[in-house]
Amino acid sequence: MQSVSQEVAALKADSFGRIALMRDEQGLFVRRDLIHVPLWLRLPAWWLARREALALRRVAGLPAMPQLLRWDGRRLDRSYLDGAAMYQRPPHGDVAYFRNARRLLQRLHRRGLAHNDLAKEANWLVLADGSPGVIDFQLATRGHPRSRWMRLLAREDLRHLLKHKRTYCPQALTPVERRVLKRHSWLREAWFATGKPVYRFVTRRLLKWEDNEGQGPKP
Incomplete structure (x- = not known):
């Protein structure tokens, strides 16, 4: 069954994606969404998001750093730090x-x-x-x-x-x-x-x- 998430607050929006605080049944998390990135910037936006996903995999388990939850090529979800x-x-x-x-x-x-x-x-x-x-x-x-x-x-x-x-x-x-x-x-x-x-x-x-x-x- 697919998780249902709801936006809590918009945190930042720029040419490389929109970042929002989200909530699902597991709690709060942060999402970088590339859906609204202009066509001419989609490749560098994807490259940066993929780079972040690979970096977050490298720091898995370390405290005080975001943990990668999901990366599907369009949305990157990471754990929320209060x-x-x-x-x-x-x-x-x-x-x-x-x-x-x-x-x-x-x-x-x-x-x-x-x-x-x-x-x-x-x-x-x-x-x-x-x-x-x-x-x-x-x-x-x-x-x-x-x-x-x-x-x-x-x-x-x-x-x-x-x-x-x-x-x-x-x-x-x-x-x-x-x-x-x-x-x-x-x-x-x-x-x-x-x-x-x-x-x-x-x-x-x-x-x-x-x-x-x-x-x-x-x-």
Whole structure:
């Protein structure tokens, strides 16, 4: 018998799909639906959703991360995490939050997954109990955790976390963490020189996004 689900609230809609909070007999979950994606964007939207599904399979069983429920090529359903985005509930002075966030990243990287989009505060959650959570794995990279490429990406994930720690809990930064923040990889330099201008042009000019670098709608 097919499960009957009902939409509870719309969470986000952009050119790559519509995200909504849903409910079925098992409880709350989150759905990314590609049905309304424009024809010219369906292939990249499908590719991103499939990439997220593969990443979520890689983190199956890990706490504080969404769990894949279903992916049929058009709809991606994942478990719901009860919390607020970091910019909505800032962890000011919360040393435990950032200590646990680093442990969360270590678990993620041991599974052979780099998130690649943790500069956005919207992708860090402060869960109901105050602990960290991570969402939105569309840009995640899978690979052997000890390969040079994956180690480089893991360092970039860590550096982005430390930037948030510098914003909300600067007094707790260790000397080693300060050195990590000062050390810029060739990947970061290449992104700012080439990738980011293209990203901004595509998202702001072509797709008309105005998400303030992942910190919510502009006022």
